[in-house]
Amino acid sequence: MDNYRLPTNVKPVHYDLTIKTDLKSFSFQGLVKVDIDVLEDSSSIVLNNLDLDISEAYISSDLTKFEKISSTHTSQERTTFDLPNALQTGSKAQLKIHFSGKLVTGLTGYYKGSFEKDGATKYYAVTQFQPTSARRAFPCWDEPLLKATFAMSMISREGTMNLANMPVISEHPFESSEDVPADLAAMLPENEEDKWTITKFDTTPKMSCYIVAYANGQFDFIESSVVMPLSGKTIPLRIYSTSNIEQAQYVMDVTKAVLPLYEEVFDVEYPLPKLDTFVATDKQGAMENWGLITGQTNGYLIDPSNAGVLEKQRVVSFQSHEIAHMWFGNITTMEWWNYLYLNEGFATLMGEVIIPVRVYPEWRVNSEFIVSHLSKAFNLDAKPSSHPIEVDCPDANNIEQIFDALSYSKAGSVLRMLCDFVGQEKFLKGVSIYLKKHLFGNSVTHDLWEGISDATGINITEIMEAWITKIGFPVLTVTESEQGITVRQDRFLDAGPAKPEDNQTIWHVPLNIVSVHDGERSVDRAAVLHEREKDFAVDTTKPFKLNAGTNGFYRVLYTPERLVAIGKEAIKENSIFSLEDRIGLVDDAVALAKAGLLKLSSSLSLVDLWRDEKEFLVWKSISSSIEHLKSTWWEYPKILEKLNAFSRSLFMPLVKKLGYEYPADESIDTTLLRTLAIEQAFAAEDQSVVTELRRRFKEYQDTRDSSKIPSDLQTVIFTAGVKHGAREDYDTVVETFTKPTSPSEGYAALRALSSTKDEKLILETVVIAFTKARDQDVLLFIRELAKNNAAKRILSKYVQDNYNQIYTRFEASSFALDELLTTPLGVYSTSEDLEAIQKFFKDKDISKYERAYSQALDSIRARIAFIERSTSDLEEWLSKKY
Template sequence: MGPTASIENPDQYRLPTDLKPTHYDVVVKTDLEALTFQGVVTASFDVVKETSSVTLNSATLDLGRVTVYSDALKTSQEPTGQSFDNVQERVAFQLATPLPAGSKGEIKIAFTGELTSSMQGYYKSAWEHEGKTKHYALTQFEATAARRCFPCWDEPLLKATFGITMVSRESTTNLSNMPAVSEEILGPNSDVSEDVRELVPGSEEKWKVTKFENTPPMSTYIVAIANGTFAHLETSVKMPLSGKTVPLRIYTTPDVIHQAQFALDVKAAALPLYEKIFNVEYPLPKLDTLVAHDFDAGAMENWGLITGRTSVFLLDPERADQATKKRVATVQSHEVAHMWYGFPIFEGATLTLADQMGEVIIPGTIFPEWRVDSEFISDHLNRALALDAKLSSHPIEVDCPDANHINQIFDALSYSKAASVLRMLSNYVGEEKFLKGVSLYLKKKLFANSKTHDLWEGIETATGLDIPDLMENWITKGTSIGFPVVTVTEEANGIRVRQDRFLEGGRAAEEDNQTIWNIPLFILSAKDGKYSVDKTALLQEREQFFPIDTSKHYKLNAGTVGVSLYTPPDRVLYPEERLRKIAEEAAKKDSIFSVNDRVGLVYDALALAKAGQAPLSDALTVVETLKNEEEYLVWDGVGESIGSLVSIWWEHPEIVDQLNTFRRSLFTPIVDRLGYEFHDSDSRDVKLLRKLAISQAGSAKEPKVVNELSSRFDHFVKNKGDDSKIPADLQQTIFSIGVKYGGAEAYEAALHAHDNPKAPSQKIAAMLALGNAQEPELLKQTFDMIASKARDQDVMYYFAGLATNTKARRDLTQYYKDQYEPLYKRFEGNFTMSYLVRYALDFLSTKKDLEESEKYFADKDTSKYNQSLQQTLDTIRAKIAYIERSTEDLDAWLRQWERRQ
């Protein structure tokens, strides 16, 4: 692969430790007409050891006058010289007179910058108003982009307080982390600082000055400012612990503010719950959310001013589907959780409590009908395991001293596997004790630097268990990479259980199979006629024997709890006959196996087949056995698994046709039973199952489903965007089917919806659908839009849509290669680059493709997306092995199935 930075000497990537910042006064003037900003930062610091230079971070800024004051010297001095390190994004100022150790000082720096569309630092976002493009400005500083707004010590450990003053045009709104303490139109008699006066010298235009309260001590990456023509909705909540009334607002542009009410309602419900659960007072005086049209990540937990995409915070209540509602609720709840603690990226990516709290516990309390804990298996656990099953896996918490590589660590292992670990721990110690431990941790570390170990200590205090010893081995040491497959062999009086590392590409080689995990087996078995789960059974060796009654049903990892202690038996390999018996029992209406067990059974069977641990035919037999299943979550696992097989064998048309016939047999009866109409009286599960069945049957080319969906989209086309026949939950499916089968006229209708969406979800549906066209000239138009029309934040949707279209896949790979340089330049500092390499290559499945891909990247600097690239290449290798290993078995099973029909 291309060159990557060494971390043998991590200090080379860190700022010198001779100075420690304590407080920043930042004045920023925003000019939305010139699309520029300028300002002055005055940073106070402690001198830890004598130094003749001041080194801090700065990037993409033009720096003006610099002065350094020392309280010990009682004088200011201008630097005798300055030097820039563009790679590490630092500036160093040399001083004639050293700053004495133990003293205090401050550095004052003037700066100017451009408001670009980079979606990092202080940048511009665009929206349309009365046919004209207008702009507003906002910040995205995670992980290391505060330096693009003002010079600072831009490392998470270096916390300080911040006093923000914003200067802007009179008609605009200024926002920051804290409430405004004053705001006035600048006049000759205004009581403002000299810094402000210098930024607006004798201007005839009217400028507004907004001064905000000082922040608590915090890292630079959660500082936030914004300026623009915003509208807002507001409410307030009385907090249960402090009794304080906290104002809550949500801001966005006036054209879409009516779609923000649901997110505001979720925030109002979640904030008091967190204070009650954490038993720690909400630490800030207000909580705003700013919804942006251009945003690189999904959302960002800036203290007091959450920011994020329209698609994660806005919904039209008349058109919102179940997935959109859940996404808005969980994202808002997730970011609110961060108001008590940041995302600690001190040594690297560490666990995020916000996933467990914000996406399971709190939404489960607000919306109990959503069954978020069960959905967690597909939303997080299996997503994490898919990455952890690769040789290129990494620990949850990794060293990342080089800021140039830090965006790569925010993947499913850092988020979803981390959340799975916390879900496991909560199940293991009990939710009440888990939350008590979180409370103890927060009380001790609020506003202070912390490490994951501090959380373990809090839970240890609450439980009396040795949590640090258990968890840190799982999080950072050798056992933190990968997870085992647990193989079960039946003997006379029980079962013999063996553990080996699970890899998606096949059995682990000896050198990759050295780890011995401590695995709670959670064995469900019968004793004296009653079934119960043994949570004390621990597999602590390569092999162990456990006495149980094998004449009755049994199952390991009961409840699919997920990651358990050091790691889970999340992939359990049973003897063929036992797997058949488990599936038959699972298919009964009064089965002893729970919904979670049945979901886990489906995912396990297909994952083991992909890894060559069991025949694919066995997995398909499990699926067929469960054909009368009624639970949405189980069917979701079936649909995802069969769809994955279709995608893997995409260049084997006969196999694909057979798989689609099988898929139609599973899902079309559900469509016939549930129909196409969504009713308010329907449960959430019924709505989700209806959507899933229609989508799966449509993807499998069921004629009557394709005709029905095409007819509904045709109504949309013929009636100028009338979507009355398109239920919100079917919008994505109908748009994609409509464009796939509708030709140029349907394409133009989707394009019009793309340009004039009624809600963010409609634009996403249109972007994905445009990649589903079958005609070469229409696909070329979609590709052309990536460079000419697509917002930076939306390019991944175009790639995703094209990647699902087998007629566009190879063109997408070639497009990525042909446009690599402009794409890299466009996204090198964003999260997007890691997504694009996956979308462009992930579906490849031949040795030739693998060799050509490895050769293509051999001379590229892949350091900013190397992790994603390695994971993608591992995926291709696994698919090659899967196809070679299982095609004959798959074809034979499908032919036998057809003969049985």
Template sequence: MSSDAQVDYRLPTDVKPTHYDLVIRTDLKQSKFDGVVKVHLDVLKETSRIVFNVNELKLDTVYLYPDATLSSPLAPSLTDFDKTMERSTLHFDAPLVAGSKAQLQIAFEGELTDSMMAYYKSAGGEDQSDIYALTQFEPTAARRAFPCWDEPLLKATYAVTLISRADTVSLSNMSVASESAYEPESADKTDGAVSWLTERLSKLAVDETSGSDKWKITRFETSPPMSTYLVAWANGKFAYLESSYVSPLSGKTRPLRIYAAHDLIHQAQFALDIKRKVLPLYEKVFDIEYPLPKLDTLVAHDYDSGAMENWGLIIGCTSALLLDPNSTKLESKKDVAATQAHEVAHMWFGDITTMAWWDNLYLNEGEISPEWKLHSAFISESLSWAMDLDAKLSSHPIEVECPDAEMVNQIFDDLSYSKAASVLRMLSNYVGEERFLKGVSIYLKKHLFANSVTKDLWEGIGAATGIDISKMMDNWVKTVGYPVVKVTETREGVHIRQDRFLETGPAKPEDNETLWTIPLALLTTKANGETVLQSDIVLDEREKTIPLDVTRPFKLNAGTVGFYRVLYTPERLLKIAKEAVKTPSPFSVEDRMGLVYDAMVLSKAGYSEVSSALALVDILRDEPEHLVWTSIQSNLALLRSVWYDYPDVRASLAQFSQELYGPIVRQLGYEYTDDEPSATRELRTLAISAAATAGEPSVVKELTGRFAHYMKTGDDSRIPADLQRAIYTISVREGGRAEWEAVKGIAKKPKNPSAGTDAMVGMGYSLDLAQETFDFMLTEARAQDMMPFIGGMANNPAMRRFLAEAFKDNFATIDKRLEGNYTMQTLVTYAFESLTTDKDYDDTVAFFKEKDTSRYDLALKQTLDNIASRSAWIKRSTTDVQQWFETRKSNRKL
């Protein structure tokens, strides 16, 4: 893109902010806020105009103090506002001199809405009367809370002052410097910002019902340089838990707190404990001390994304940060730990060093666990998601041009997060974890409190490894897609060839120009069974031959660390599978997971047959590891969804699943104990859920019986936390209005966040009451809870056409309610992506044709690609699937 084009969406660089004095007054009773910001500017070029970002704020007094003198302020001669670009331009009669300094002071006011973006309000308590306010600025919403230069490159320091009612708690990025009663008549007149608010405070200072209001002023320490999207504050009647940690690098003790409304705080201890444990680990990994004086976390009832890494003040939703100590659901425990650890990692990798623009977003999302040893669950939770998206023609590179704020919002998808993490994981495996971490530390230290681009990270890792990392990695981050490596056996060994992988089948020449540098990670076995890993072999050309004894077991992409698919012949795939089930197996858990995902995805794209993938699963039926079963279950669920409208295939898949999961249920039973391994708990949960979904009679009877006991007695002791989603969904599916009403009651007043989410999902399993579920979501549920409601219906293939039509019928309401949020693009995906016919595709295109899809255009294109690929898969593979089940059935009779 030319520099001229960049000027169109990037702010002019004639002035640069260096410091913000920001005063915000919050009136929770009237759902309003106002404030004044003084921005210290360096004048880099002579200019008579100042351009900054602002949106949905009413600007009041505007003064410019040239040469940073406060004696002769200038008022703008003309003020322009561009709503599309979300920026204001101030014109002055006299130009600012290059090399000088200036101060811009702007008074403003805004509304506290329930938009879950910018500075907004939420509510807790028994009757939702406990109103509080908080911020969510990522990626471009700071401009809706105060006038600013809202680009990550333009870092500045911040001195935040909050004026609020005396019975509330005020939070921000930094520690409190001072807090005192606020008396308008005796306010500090030398502070122009506070003085300006003082003149107007009398409008709000009297509460007619109680006689008077008392206010306070809270001043926070000045922050290090940071980007606008990391600025944060909150105000409300919060409770807190506290702890601390000792820095292993300096010996300093830092306070740690987690804040929440009073009705939530008892579930916040676990997240606080995780924060205390991971902070010293990150200090050791990065060899950089956490730079702020404290680290708080705030739990919010209403929050658009899972959590946000505001420097010094992490904010997240209830389901991401709360854990009921009396009802420990393992999945929830893992999610909370992962969320808190992830956001703490951002305090370095993203907050200290920040990408210069959003096309380098993934530098924030190198999602690495506290020990930087990625769990094999990464394959199912991140790698497979990213590869599914990146297999579409509508995909985008990790580094993507962001011409406007709408595009910035849209690149917060599974590619930006999960592909970025996946390619860093691949690189770490290739160069070695120790050298990789050393390189990251070099990178961070070189760019402390500054901005960075991709090559900066590559240079850091290159310095630690002596490898030209840019040459190896550029195509992984700058081009769309990823390769499939085809393996052909010869007398000499294996001939391998790389081509771009697409879910629609082999790429056309114009879509197949990229050559990736692929770490092949070749695993071979000796005659005595010993395995040998060759991690230094790369494929950086179209094809090559590798000498190899093909009579011995082998596998490419050992550990499934590479971001590519491997296509074997059906015969070789079955040989690998038979070796994989041996005890001991030469192939790891990660290897076996990768085999399942590759086989199914390659069959979906027409590179192989579905029957080959089903045969692989059949061989793995005695697999002991729950993570391999996770990959099997997700792929069988995909088949069930795609062929749901084919009763014979649906029945065959149900019978197959009952045969796979029934024995596991009988072996593990339904009871959970505190001292059993977590893998056993997870396998039990997965097997019971999958068997019940497949209609296994004994499992369905057990689960519905447990819920019937709860309905009769109110006693939920027979509903283990790990099984509550399965019990809710199956009871609603098999029952009637009584079961649905009971689950709705849980959704309305859950004992903890996970129970509420599971109940919302469960309500979507009654086709007879689908409209009532949808209406309940629209009229009674929080905006953030639309995702589990619609996600639940989308997970139920019987509901998918109702969901698509209901979404269309209520589109205007949903679109308005979620205006500006991340959630809308996710809901569009959920509502339509599981459709399967050409007519579905045409109807969806027609519906959105006249809509403004700028906020979710990428998601819509990906969704349409998904419908098309499902339709093509059905046409191509239905006979193959039917014949495989028929042959298997006949063979079992013999």
């Protein structure tokens, strides 16, 4: 038997699953009847089970009626059933299991959540099964390859509502009568005064266990419908929520806008008769359960009367991503978790770029992708501890660890590069071919490449193999001659040049050389580097650059002189270099300096050239670069002071020009740029900005009327109140965090509380995070506190002092565990701190977060090298100006 895959002697084909949920005792009972195809002679059946009590189990086959069988819980989250008579190859059988479990917190399996309504605490239960937690809710074959159909029934207390993947087909009281099957008799209420209801749902198509979903509780909902373009069918839509249902209209509008577009671009009908979305107070991120998407309030609910652009963009990003999975992941599912990126990378590209750009063109989401995803992927993939996009997953611990920026952002980035290379129309045609060929089935990487190859006539496997199966990405070094340019590729590492043993991969790199032809911008899409080094004919007397549109997943190193020339050309009114080109240039410049391939002063001089830049996204890239420098030299007060002066000199002119008010008729770009400029000037401690934001916070403090605060400035105003305020200001924001009027207001308060400079209040915030915040908010607190220079060492000490409690609380969810334990310790930049952290973890079991731990150590090492290499250069450049 494979040490991490279930035996293949039997295969489930249909589950009949009944769940009885008791929100008073926080427990559930279940009966699952599984129809099985017997593929080999079998004297035992092994399936997945974790933390469930199995009371009775029975087997029937073609030859025998139901017989009681014994079960043995084994290691690796499995239960083995020993059969009295061997099942014969080619026969069919049914396994019937009675089980029970506890509803506990933890955001995984079938878990309990809570919310406040009418002055009382209400409880509900909901599932989160990806990647391997269906086994916590019912005994099953919890592997994506083992698809089956599901018929769900839910028994619940009267007055509560049941949700599942499919529509309800019947609902009636559950009480003693002849209509109750004998199998369910054990679930009948013992007390006749208790009123229960049984809800039956339609049968699903073939699907993997991890996208099964159900929920029980008291929920509000809004509803609508949409007519689909291929089938002409009307699909009912509902948004359910535990609170603030009036704030769910925007996600309904998004759903109605994007769902038909997916059916159109994939040329594959949406296969289910409805699509619901359940917004929960206790939920981490979002989940693409088929027909029942689940998501957290902070990602889905917005105040319709005072919603900022960033809030709306967040809702679109969340929901469009999850709807992409209804096809790419749910209809066609990866064979095993090695191919997670097939789901997540594709949903990132489709859900956050290709579809939103058709609905919200003014948001320029393709350009935003460079800042939000490409840069994030570069940062992780530049570390020695990175991993290939397609990575072996030998056990459940490793599966959760690959839900990272490589499976989402890097995979989305290389697919975006491929889409640009072959053209979006052919790319989507290839995806459609792939989906149609694997409808309701499973797939591996080469199945996708085969579909796109069919659509393009290009050998896609040859192009993409190294990008998917090899670690890292290249930096292209450009040298010039009278004949043109020579381009060389080497692996990029942020701690310094790669050693020969780490520099073996040769990538297939589309160069997309942009230059001037007949006075116009021209892009050479035929130039491809698929060897270590190659010459290309380019007129170097005219402006040029590689990676037009920053679609390629690589960095480019020019000579300092060429970088200056590109920078000067880029700021011209009618430059041949696009917005996306400028975003990529800034990001590359600072990263190359960090790696020791370019002087830091050269990258800062490039930024200094662009003071008259008008585009928000370029300024966002500039601000990210400066924030990175500040987070590296955070224990160097004099350098920090001058970096702040540099930042003020860049952003204060924008604040003075744009002001603090948000006219209703202004462009989205102007709105976002104003917010960014104010936030950056405040972070750089400009006193006029601090004073104005403090004034606005005082108004809020006196009135508690958040409607007078522009939504886009809510976070920075609250932060000004806490960071530059007293105890009473901190307490005001604590109250807001405890009882927010909207999820975004609660998040703004959370970020503000994490910004305090007072050591006593920092510790109070840490305690609030770990003792009063919801599970998913603990992680948000950690991320924000880790950005606060005054809080870094306090947070780190708290995590170390309370390591065992934190580990025990979040052990079931490695999604959270890795960040909770490594983020507070990965902020350091000295050899002494590195040694201390390694010493602390020396005797710890890091198997559940080994990748994140290694990445945190790599971040510290890269920071140490950056400081050693560039401090004098940085000081010299800053001293000349400030």
